[in-house]
Amino acid sequence: MIRRLLLIAALVMAPLAVMPAAPAQAHQQKIAISTLMVNPRTGALELVHQVPVHDAEHALRRQGVKVADIIGSEASREAFARYVTRRFLLEIDGAAVTPDYVGSEISGGSLMIYQEIAAPAPGAQITVNSQILTDVWVRQENRVNIGRGTGLVTLLFSADSGPQSATLAR
Incomplete structure (x- = not known):
């Protein structure tokens, strides 16, 4: 009897074990994360924007790009990077x-966009308005991390948020 129940359970569970995880990742995540921190080796304030690939492709299609392929097309990555630099004000x-654009790359399921500027003096007041994808989804949430370690400050933005400020700690 127990063998029969185990066999039935195994047969029911087997299809679940081989189902690909990709369809679960195809839904919009509606979150972007930007990090601003001073690189002590270069003396630059580095900005890293992390956006889910699927969200980036959806935004490009909303802007009229017929074939938005962030993973396979450098042109799509660069188009979205330009969009991000317009929607992130500093x-x-x-x-x-206006930070310099450094480049972009795919990391896992995210598009990483890199910018930098000369580092301001310690204690500088950093004001940010992150409106990445808020024109696409009303429920978009953007997190901006400023600094590192115990001096890290996280600002939260949505479609109706205005600029927010934090002091840059090193």
């Missing part, structure tokens, strides 16, 4: 700055 001590 001020240091009250002055608007």
Whole structure:
């Protein structure tokens, strides 16, 4: 009797064990994470934006790109990187700055976009407005981490958020 129950359970569970995980990842995650920290080796303030690939492709299609392929097309990656740099606004001590675009890459299921500027002085006031994908989804949430270690500050943004500030600790 127990053997029969175990056999039935194994037959029921077997299809679940071989189902691919990819379809679960195809849904929009509606979250982007940006990190701003000073690289002590280069003396630069580095910005890293992490956006799920599927969300990035969906945003490109909403902008009229017919074949949005973040993984297979460098042109799609660069188009989305340009979008991110327009939707992420940065001020240091009250002055608007435009970080230099460094590049992008795929890491796991995310598109990573890199920017940098010369590092401001310790204690600088960093003001950010992260509106990445908020024009695509009202429920989009963007997290911006400023600093590192015990000096880390996390700011949260949504479609109706305005600029927020934090002091840059090193």
